[in-house]
Amino acid sequence: MRRTPALAAALCAVALAATACSSTAKPSAAGGAGFTPPRLQAMKTLGPGEGRVNLIAWAGYAEDGSDDPKVDWVHPFEKKTGCQVSTKVAGTSDEMVNLMKTGEYDAVSASGDASLRLIASGDAAPVNTDLVPNYKDVFASLKMQKWNSVNGVAYGIPHGYGANLLMYRKDKVSPAPDSWAPVFAADSPYKGRITAYDSPIYIADAALHLMSTRPELGIRNPYALDSKQFDAAVALLRQQNANIGEYWSDYLKEVSAFKSGNSVLGTTWQVIANTAQAEKAPVDAVLPKEGSTGWSDTWMVSAKAKHPNCAYRWMDWIVSPEANAQVAEYFGEAPANRLACDHTADKSFCATYHASDAAYWKRVWFWTTPIPQCVDGRKDTTCVPYAKWVQAWTGIKG
Amino acid sequence: MTALAAFLHRHPRLRLAGLLSAPTAWLVVAYLGSLAALFLSAFWTTDPFTSDVVRIWSLDNLRAVVTTDVFRTVALRSIGVAVAVTVIDVLLALPVAFYMAKVARPRHRRLLVVAVLTPLWASYLVKVYAWRAILAEGGPLDWVLRPLGLGSPGFGLPAVVAVLAYLWLPYMILPIHAGLEQLPDKLLEASADLGAGAGRTFRSVVLPMVLPSVAAGSVFTFSLSLGDYIAVQIVGGRTQLIGNLVYANITLDLPLAAALGTVPVVVILLYLLAVRRSGALRSL
The missing domain is CATH 3.40.190.10 (Periplasmic binding protein-like II)
Structure with a gap:
C-alpha cells in the first residue's frame, strides 16, 4: 500500500482488488503475448523409474478398474513400467493449481485455464518431448499451442480435447x-x-x-x-x-x-452423461447451436516432482495409441494421438467426436486463463483478469 | 535424584511450572500459534495470475471482508444458520435429556445415553450423504410428505439447518443430560408439593438449574455450525456460508481466505463473552 499512490490505493480498496493491485511489484504476471516464466530446465535423459508416480487428474483420466472393472489402463501401465500410480481426482482447475503448489504430485492433467498459471508460478517444468516417443503421433494442431508452450518451449503433452x-x-x-x-x-x-x-x-x-x-x-x-x-x-x-x-x-x-x-x-461433461446413462438416468447431452466452452488438456510435470522418470513414462503411456483411445472413449473426448482412432472400440468414434475436424472446433472455446492483455488481440482496452473473475463468482452465488 | 526431588519439594511453584509447561507450550504453539499464523497471513496479498502468496503488508483483505456486500450477507446468513441450529437443538434436547435423566427407568438410562452417542460413531460424510438421499426428489421424505400434499424442501438453506441440527444434536443432549442428572429429584417434588404445575416447575426450577449446561451445549452447536462447509456443499443447493467462502478462496487467494477465516473466530469470541457475561458459565 505504501508504495502505491493514494488514488490508486483507494481505487484498489473500493474494487477489493487486493490481489490485482500488488501485482505491479511482481514481474511474473502475464505480459502480452509472452510472459517470462521462471528459468527451469527440462529433463535431459530418461533414468530408471522410481517405482511410484503421484498424479492429479480429471475424473476418468486415470482409471484403474475401481469404477468399472472393464475400464483400466493404470494396471497395465504399472505392470509395464513398475511405477505404482496414485491418483488424486480434482474437480476444478483452481483445485489443480492449488494441489500442484503442495509439491507432492509429479504430474497433472491441466486444462488451458490452469496450465499458464502453473508455468508462470514455476510449479510446472518444461517438458523434453524427445523423451516421449508417442509425442510424434500427436495431432500437429495440438502441439505448441498457447496453453501448452511459452516462447517456443513445450510444457506438456496434449492429452485430449472436448466440449462442455x-x-x-x-x-x-x-x-x-x-x-x-x-x-x-x-x-x-x-x-x-x-x-x-x-x-x-x-x-x-x-x-x-x-x-x-x-x-x-x-x-x-x-x-x-x-x-x-x-x-x-x-x-x-x-x-x-x-x-x-x-x-x-x-x-x-x-x-x-x-x-x-x-x-x-x-x-x-460427456463422462458425466455416460455415467448417468449407465446408472439408468434418462439423460442426453448435446452441443448447443451457439457452440460451447471446452477444454484441451495437457499432461504437465511438476517442477518439484519426486518421481520425474515415472511421470515421463506415464505421459508417454497416456498418449500411446491404445491408452489414449481408451481414455478418450471412456471420458468422451477427442484423442490427442491420431493413431488412437484405429484403436477405439467404436470405429466411428473419432468421427463422432470430430477429432481433427477443424471447422467443428471453431465453435468450441477452449478454457484459457483470462489476463489483462485481451487474448482476442484487442490492444485498445484491457480485459478483466482471472482474479476478478474469482471475486465476481463469489458475488454471483450471493 | 533425591536432591532434585527434595529441591522440587521445597519449591512448589517450580514443581507446578514443570508440570504445566508442556501442555501450556502445546496450547500456545499449536493452538494460539496457528491462530496467529492465520491472522498474520490475512495481511499478505497474492499474485493475481499465479496465486502465489506475496508477502507485502496490506489491510486490503480485512477491509474487503468488512466492506464487500456479499461477504457481509454470507456472514450474517452463517450466523443465522448457527443460531437456528442452536435453538432447534435446545428445543429438541431439553425433553430428550429430561426423559433420559428423570423419567426413564434407571436401567434404561445408560442404554439411552449409548443410543444418543451412537450416531457419533458414523462418519460425518456418510450421514450427510444419507441426508442428501433423504431430501432428494422422490426420496423418503418426499414419499412421506406426498400424501399430505407437501414435498421435500429440496436442497437449500432449510436443508442445511435440518442436517446441521441433526449432526450436532448429541453435543447438546449430553451436557443438558449431565446437568439434569445433578438436579436432585427432591427439588421437583418440593416444587410439586408447593403446588406448582409442570410448566411452573420447568420455568422456575429446572430451567435455571440447567441453563449453564444449555450454554455449554450451545457453544458446541453454535461454533460447529458456524464453521461447517461440507454439509452446505452436499445439501445446500446454491447456498454458500462463510466456510464455503474460505474454502473457495483458499485455493487461489490464501490471504483473503485467512481474512474471511477471522470472521467466525471473532463471532465465536463475542459469543463466548456474551455467554460468560450472562453468568451461565460461572457454575460449570
Whole structure:
C-alpha cells in the first residue's frame, strides 16, 4: 500500500482488488503475448523409474478398474513400467493449481485455464518431448499451442480435447434443447432445476451465450472480456442464480442430482452423461447451436516432482495409441494421438467426436486463463483478469 | 535424584511450572500459534495470475471482508444458520435429556445415553450423504410428505439447518443430560408439593438449574455450525456460508481466505463473552 499512490490505493480498496493491485511489484504476471516464466530446465535423459508416480487428474483420466472393472489402463501401465500410480481426482482447475503448489504430485492433467498459471508460478517444468516417443503421433494442431508452450518451449503433452455439453432429462425437458437459452432465461420453465459448473471459468459460458444474444456487446472471445462485457456476463449469471437448483464441481454430485431429478438441465461433461446413462438416468447431452466452452488438456510435470522418470513414462503411456483411445472413449473426448482412432472400440468414434475436424472446433472455446492483455488481440482496452473473475463468482452465488 | 526431588519439594511453584509447561507450550504453539499464523497471513496479498502468496503488508483483505456486500450477507446468513441450529437443538434436547435423566427407568438410562452417542460413531460424510438421499426428489421424505400434499424442501438453506441440527444434536443432549442428572429429584417434588404445575416447575426450577449446561451445549452447536462447509456443499443447493467462502478462496487467494477465516473466530469470541457475561458459565 505504501508504495502505491493514494488514488490508486483507494481505487484498489473500493474494487477489493487486493490481489490485482500488488501485482505491479511482481514481474511474473502475464505480459502480452509472452510472459517470462521462471528459468527451469527440462529433463535431459530418461533414468530408471522410481517405482511410484503421484498424479492429479480429471475424473476418468486415470482409471484403474475401481469404477468399472472393464475400464483400466493404470494396471497395465504399472505392470509395464513398475511405477505404482496414485491418483488424486480434482474437480476444478483452481483445485489443480492449488494441489500442484503442495509439491507432492509429479504430474497433472491441466486444462488451458490452469496450465499458464502453473508455468508462470514455476510449479510446472518444461517438458523434453524427445523423451516421449508417442509425442510424434500427436495431432500437429495440438502441439505448441498457447496453453501448452511459452516462447517456443513445450510444457506438456496434449492429452485430449472436448466440449462442455448441455445435459437434460429426456422425460422432464421438452422440447429437447438445442440452445443454451433455457439455461440462462429469467423465465425458464425449469426454474430451481437448473445446474451450473461451480467455477469462475463458468462466466465464459455466459459470455458465450451473450455473443449470440447480444451482438452489440462485441464479445469476440469469451475469455477476453472488457469491463462492460464482463459486467453483462455477471449480470446474466446473477439472474441465472435465482433459477439454479445447485452448482456442481464434484461429478458424482451432478450424476446423483440428475438421477433424482433435482437437476434437469445444465452444463456437463460427456463422462458425466455416460455415467448417468449407465446408472439408468434418462439423460442426453448435446452441443448447443451457439457452440460451447471446452477444454484441451495437457499432461504437465511438476517442477518439484519426486518421481520425474515415472511421470515421463506415464505421459508417454497416456498418449500411446491404445491408452489414449481408451481414455478418450471412456471420458468422451477427442484423442490427442491420431493413431488412437484405429484403436477405439467404436470405429466411428473419432468421427463422432470430430477429432481433427477443424471447422467443428471453431465453435468450441477452449478454457484459457483470462489476463489483462485481451487474448482476442484487442490492444485498445484491457480485459478483466482471472482474479476478478474469482471475486465476481463469489458475488454471483450471493 | 533425591536432591532434585527434595529441591522440587521445597519449591512448589517450580514443581507446578514443570508440570504445566508442556501442555501450556502445546496450547500456545499449536493452538494460539496457528491462530496467529492465520491472522498474520490475512495481511499478505497474492499474485493475481499465479496465486502465489506475496508477502507485502496490506489491510486490503480485512477491509474487503468488512466492506464487500456479499461477504457481509454470507456472514450474517452463517450466523443465522448457527443460531437456528442452536435453538432447534435446545428445543429438541431439553425433553430428550429430561426423559433420559428423570423419567426413564434407571436401567434404561445408560442404554439411552449409548443410543444418543451412537450416531457419533458414523462418519460425518456418510450421514450427510444419507441426508442428501433423504431430501432428494422422490426420496423418503418426499414419499412421506406426498400424501399430505407437501414435498421435500429440496436442497437449500432449510436443508442445511435440518442436517446441521441433526449432526450436532448429541453435543447438546449430553451436557443438558449431565446437568439434569445433578438436579436432585427432591427439588421437583418440593416444587410439586408447593403446588406448582409442570410448566411452573420447568420455568422456575429446572430451567435455571440447567441453563449453564444449555450454554455449554450451545457453544458446541453454535461454533460447529458456524464453521461447517461440507454439509452446505452436499445439501445446500446454491447456498454458500462463510466456510464455503474460505474454502473457495483458499485455493487461489490464501490471504483473503485467512481474512474471511477471522470472521467466525471473532463471532465465536463475542459469543463466548456474551455467554460468560450472562453468568451461565460461572457454575460449570
